[in-house]
Amino acid sequence: MSATAGIxxxxxxxxxxxxxxxxxxxxxMMAPILWTLFTSLKTxxxxxxxxTHWLPEDWTLQAWRNxxxxxxxxxxxxNSVVVSVCVTFIVVLVSALAGYGFARTxxxxxxxxxxxxxxxxxxxxxxxxxxxxxxxxxxxxxxTYWGMILPQCAPAAMVYILYKFFQGIPKELxxxxxxxxxxxxxxxxxxxxxxxxxxxxxxxxxxFIASWNNFLWPYMVTNxxxxxxxxxxxxxxxxxxxxxxxxxxxxxxMAGLPLVIVFIFFQRQIVAGVAHTGLAxx
Amino acid sequence: xxxxxxxxxxxxxAATVGVTGVRARLGRSLQRGGWFVAPFLLLYALxxxxxxxxxxxxxxxxxxxxxxxxxxxxxDNYTEALGDxxxxxxxxxxxxxxxxxxxxxTVLAFLLAMLAHHIQHAKWLWRLCFFAPFLLPSTVVGNxxxxxxxxxxxxxxxxxxxxxxxxTQKSTAMTAVVIATLWWTVGFSFLLYLAALQNIPPHLYEAxxxxxxNAWHRALHITLPMLRNVTGLVVALQILASLQVFDxxxxxxxxxxxxxxxxxxxxxxxLEQGFTSYRVGxxxxxxxxxxxxxxxxxxxxxxxxxxREEAVR
Numbered sequence: 318m319s320a321t322a323g324i325x326x327x328x329x330x331x332x333x334x335x336x337x338x339x340x341x342x343x344x345x346m347m348a349p350i351l352w353t354l355f356t357s358l359k360t361x362x363x364x365x366x367x368x369t370h371w372l373p374e375d376w377t378l379q380a381w382r383n384x385x386x387x388x389x390x391x392x393x394x395x396n397s398v399v400v401s402v403c404v405t406f407i408v409v410l411v412s413a414l415a416g417y418g419f420a421r422t423x424x425x426x427x428x429x430x431x432x433x434x435x436x437x438x439x440x441x442x443x444x445x446x447x448x449x450x451x452x453x454x455x456x457x458x459x460x461t462y463w464g465m466i467l468p469q470c471a472p473a474a475m476v477y478i479l480y481k482f483f484q485g486i487p488k489e490l491x492x493x494x495x496x497x498x499x500x501x502x503x504x505x506x507x508x509x510x511x512x513x514x515x516x517x518x519x520x521x522x523x524x525f526i527a528s529w530n531n532f533l534w535p536y537m538v539t540n541x542x543x544x545x546x547x548x549x550x551x552x553x554x555x556x557x558x559x560x561x562x563x564x565x566x567x568x569x570x571m572a573g574l575p576l577v578i579v580f581i582f583f584q585r586q587i588v589a590g591v592a593h594t595g596l597a598x599x
Numbered sequence: 600x601x602x603x604x605x606x607x608x609x610x611x612x613a614a615t616v617g618v619t620g621v622r623a624r625l626g627r628s629l630q631r632g633g634w635f636v637a638p639f640l641l642l643y644a645l646x647x648x649x650x651x652x653x654x655x656x657x658x659x660x661x662x663x664x665x666x667x668x669x670x671x672x673x674x675d676n677y678t679e680a681l682g683d684x685x686x687x688x689x690x691x692x693x694x695x696x697x698x699x700x701x702x703x704x705t706v707l708a709f710l711l712a713m714l715a716h717h718i719q720h721a722k723w724l725w726r727l728c729f730f731a732p733f734l735l736p737s738t739v740v741g742n743x744x745x746x747x748x749x750x751x752x753x754x755x756x757x758x759x760x761x762x763x764x765x766x767t768q769k770s771t772a773m774t775a776v777v778i779a780t781l782w783w784t785v786g787f788s789f790l791l792y793l794a795a796l797q798n799i800p801p802h803l804y805e806a807x808x809x810x811x812x813n814a815w816h817r818a819l820h821i822t823l824p825m826l827r828n829v830t831g832l833v834v835a836l837q838i839l840a841s842l843q844v845f846d847x848x849x850x851x852x853x854x855x856x857x858x859x860x861x862x863x864x865x866x867x868x869x870l871e872q873g874f875t876s877y878r879v880g881x882x883x884x885x886x887x888x889x890x891x892x893x894x895x896x897x898x899x900x901x902x903x904x905x906x907r908e909e910a911v912r
Contacts, residue, residue, distance in 0.1 A: 332718070335714065335717055336718050336720055338714060339725050342711065346782070349732070349744070349782065350732070350743075352754045356746065364752070366752070367752060369751065369752045410638075411638045411642060414636065414638060415639035417635055418633070418635025418636035424633035424636075425633075430636065433648075434639075437647045439890070439897050440650075440890075443845055444889055446869065446873070446886070447870070447872075447873035447874075447879055447883055448650040448883050449646065450874075451662075451664075451666065452649050453646075454666075456645075467646060471647050476639060501635075526734065529736070530734075530735070530736040530737060532736060532846045533845060533866075548736035548846075551736070551738050552849075556850070556853065562746055569742050569743060572736050573734065573735040577731055577734050580734055581727065584723055584726065584727065591787065591791075592793070
């Protein structure tokens, strides 16, 4: 890598052109986020002043202070954390078990069950929202944490990804442990799981992003402002009175920034994770 | 992957003493394999299979949101849905959105990936900038772009001097949503393309270069054919996701139907019927019809894949 990289990394004219183009595209992609940030640092009057301008003339944290002092935003933030952490934990555990079960064990009706799970790849709250709601309603879980969490915990796609992955682990590794007298569960927890860390973290990261950003299901299952998650509260409560643009933008950044910051630190894993979970669908 | 035969028995016959014991134990533990899938199947049965069955049943009734006083109405909901102009117009809006988004996102994602793949410097920076919008919640994206398209005070007006307010005109209302969506989700398909580009074996390019192929020929005859699978995947995922569009649209149009009812999507109409008009039976029937459309797309993709596999063989 090092020797060839040294040669390839020279600033050739085509590299200069490509990098300039890349910088321009990046500026376009980042502009809405910067615009949001600058708006959140203006006063409400300056935010809607005509003609509009990029940078605040009067830099202020007023909007940020207001959302913390007056709204439920800290509640929503905590709810988002609780819901996404629980969903991620349950999904990783349950789909790892199921993926392994389908890949490596035999039981009656396995083929039929696997087919049934594959069919579920097409189901989402957008498609079957109303019947899903009445199901959850019948269980008495409307306006509860469990009602928000559990319906997000049966993703056929994650089972499928891990099923594919477990099929690819050489069986010899497990056989050796069996001959040493280990049982199925022990083999699973001490040999298979540690080998699958990249796949598991891919599934975990992807699930966390999806759950943190999930709007539709929490929107259907709760109207209680104390139970709402960030995307939910921002879309419904913050939009319902006369709109305060600076506060709305500050709230939006607060909902979006945690993932962006996580992304900056774990970029390699996240990129690999998205590519891995996505490409598994091929 | 090809070296691993998944159908082979777990323990291969070997003529050593004690193997029978191991195999017997294996046999027993295999029978218990069902426990591994049990927790998932429980959740799956409760939150996927039950809603399907329930939806099928409800769609044949005149159920309201309380579930009281429900009676069986046969296929009435389905005949009503098929004759309901709002079902067709909202399906049309979702389809129009899909038709605009899918080709644009596929081309854009490919171009961005080519760009990020070929720039040698600060690779992490391009990945971050192209992908970051995908990490924002849909409702935040909706609000941001409502603000961007705001007449007089919005950035789009400021930069492009738009003649009109995009969000209040029928002709531009859905285009505004499409622009917001492209900006928001292109990063995901971009990463899929980038990963696929990095998976192309470099020796293919080296061999072609030795044969005197120029950069254009290499892109045309190596890169594009090698990206066929990922393109199929991107298109399929985008079609399925776009048909289900809801979040950013309702946020940009304040949970209303948009200017002259031009942005109401099928998901939105279903939820309006279920949660605003309390017609759970009717909403379920629309859901089932919608599910059939989604299933048809998925089955169509599988059929295409199989045909291609046969063609390769």
